[in-house]
Amino acid sequence: MQAVPILDDRYPQGGHAFVAARVFRVPSQVPGSTHNLKYSLAYVVDGVCVLRFDNEAGKGDHFHRGEAEARYVFTSLEQLLADFWAAVDEWRA
Numbered sequence: 001m002q003a004v005p006i007l008d009d010r011y012p013q014g015g016h017a018f019v020a021a022r023v024f025r026v027p028s029q030v031p032g033s034t035h036n037l038k039y040s041l042a043y044v045v046d047g048v049c050v051l052r053f054d055n056e057a058g059k060g061d062h063f064h065r066g067e068a069e070a071r072y073v074f075t076s077l078e079q080l081l082a083d084f085w086a087a088v089d090e091w092r093a
Contacts, residue, residue, distance in 0.1 A: 002027070003038065006077070017045040019088060023077065032060025035074060041084045043091060051091050053084050063087070 007023040023039040030038050033055045043051040053063040053072060061074040065087070074080060 006037070013043070013045075013088075013092075017043065019043050021081075021084075030055050030060070031057045033074065037074075037077060039080065041080070043088045051084075051087055053080065053087075065091075 003024040003026045005022075005024055007021050009021050011019040011021070013019060020040070020042045022041075023037055026036050026038045029036055038055060040054040041052065042049050042054075049064070051063070051065055053061075055061045055074070061072040062069055063072045072080075072083075
């Protein structure tokens with residue numbers, strides 16, 4: 001089985017920002033994660049990624065807020081998306 005795209009979209013957030021959301025179902029767990037999804041959710045403002053949730057191989061599930069990086073506890077795709085959009089709203093506030 002090859003990677004199957006679940007989500008691959010870009011959402012404009014005003015004139016100077018956007019969200020890029022990519023989620024794929026992969027044949028096996030990404031090293032460091034306990035599920036079979038590979039994802040990258042990014043909020044980009046003026047060409048700079050200010051917020052990103054991803055599961056890079058070896059690092060597992062985590063998020064970046066500016067330069068800071070922290071572990072993310074993945075429970076479901078629905079919760080991941082909800083947490084990401086809540087973080088975007090928080091960043092904009």
